[in-house]
Amino acid sequence: MITLKQLSYFDALARTLHFGRAAERAHVSQPALSAQIAELESRLGRRLVERTRGAIVLTESGQKLLPAFRRVLSEVRAIEEQVQQQSGLLTGRMRIGMIPTLAPYLLPALAPELAKRFPALDFGVREAITESLVEQLRSGDLDAVIAAMPIREPGIAHRMLFEDRFVMAVSNNDRDILDSPLNRHRIALDRMLLLEEGHCLRDQALSICQGHRDTALVNFGATSLTTLLQMVAHGMGRTLLPEIAVSAESPRLGDIRFVPFSLPAPSRQIAVFFRSASERIQDYEAFAEIAAKVGGDILDAGRENMGLAAHPPAADQMM
Amino acid sequence: MITLKQLSYFDALARTLHFGRAAERAHVSQPALSAQIAELESRLGRRLVERTRGAIVLTESGQKLLPAFRRVLSEVRAIEEQVQQQSGLLTGRMRIGMIPTLAPYLLPALAPELAKRFPALDFGVREAITESLVEQLRSGDLDAVIAAMPIREPGIAHRMLFEDRFVMAVSNNDRDILDSPLNRHRIALDRMLLLEEGHCLRDQALSICQGHRDTALVNFGATSLTTLLQMVAHGMGRTLLPEIAVSAESPRLGDIRFVPFSLPAPSRQIAVFFRSASERIQDYEAFAEIAAKVGGDILDAGRENMGLAAHPPAADQMM
């Protein structure tokens, strides 16, 4: 029997008309997608795509079958949604903490998704720096915290959500930065704009960059990434920006380029943290699943726009 | 993502309301089906069946989701059918030979299926004993032969189709035969009714049975299984009957019981044979796939009626 995986890979292929990009979209390697398409073709006994060097083209059969495939896929998705909505899980109150360099980018997509899939959940979000969040988590003022790994505290467990790579944000007038991907090593601290103290992102940036602290514009410690980028746009320096922020921030400003790193790029690992003694671990698992999906989708969408490299299926390197 | 396999297993479970019988229907073992159902429930985050000792019962969710599941499954089946119908494979003329102890039971289901799935195929069927079929296959008068394994001829290849077990057909007055499953060994040749010489089934029956040839009713060598069963019904003896014939023959006669063997039961291996040098091997593969499915379905349906043991996923013993 044909499989839903084959159908969804073919759907991706039909959208992109390109094996490599379809594989990206499906979060698998190109040979894996090729193999599944080949298997599907063999099961059906017909070619579905004409392989050409330039733009791939669907065969007549492929075009004819595509709507039926999509109908099946969307029905299955509808089933899964329907079920998760009526899910009795995740009821009651949940207080969520998030770091400021994440909240403005994740929350707009996460909140509606939570509301849709857990209508019985009464959730509130508080934004603060990691140190404060951890304290509130321990004291019980917060139930879950979304922040960057690692947080090493006894009694605090976590669930990994997604990897958020950094890109370099530079002014168009900044002649020192090349257009080709940056090497992750030997990034100069010179003219680097940083957030104010307490933000984990500031520390991450410092540990990635090399040079004397006083060459960085440390005194301009900004309070938000938006501010930081305004400064970059006005030629005051450069900054390291988490990829999840790119899509949301880029429309607001004109004179900035985002330069990616060659892989493996420096990144922060975003996770959800909770008290390991809690009785609601199940709930946090469900919550984490959705947060991971929402975050991944934002990153994917951002890369689609910016033409950056794809999200790796599973990478574990830290910074 | 949920899988079509999970949906089809659940469909089987909903039909039978019994894990063991659902597994039979799906041609897998009971633990395998249990695992897939459990996986489906876990993916959806809800129980779908209430496990009780007696008749299993679908949960509310299970009942609500079942129609959606079936809709997906039937759409997928429709896709596969649609594709196979327009398949360009299997055109032209194909002359098929079949042994007489198989043709009357397989052909009524096979012919319409072939016509449906390969409308461009012009096929004809000839019925004869194995020896004659092989000769015609070698000479080119036939393209494919469906018969019992083994046929050891240079230049003749085969594709296994299905295993056809034997059952013992006895008159209700026959006091020597128990109602419990027969042991496959030490079947007496006494009072055994046989086909006339040349039929491979006669030789298979003889090799299964033990005793002096002259104690068998060898002189009454019948020309068809139908005749043989009429003789059984009239108390003239017993006979070994291939399972594929049971469903078709049993309605015609009253006073007969079919007694199965304990597993592994004696059986004949039905295969399709063709010239290995042929350029149409691909066609024979496609043909074999359909013939195997049709044969398996007949056996399954027969067992459902008779309450016999299930078709094993893959067994290779001979006789």
Next chain:
DNA sequence: TAAAAATACTCCATAGGTATTTTAT
């Protein structure tokens, strides 16, 4: 000659099997 898909290969996760235990009536 370069980009893109196919191939080669290795490895691990999954699904399936058999044998057995647990459970519920």
Next chain:
DNA sequence: ATAAAATACCTATGGAGTATTTTTA
């Protein structure tokens, strides 16, 4: 007590990964 489902355990296949080759505009 007994039928039925779950569990344990093992094996094998398939699907995914990386590295490489082949193909074709």
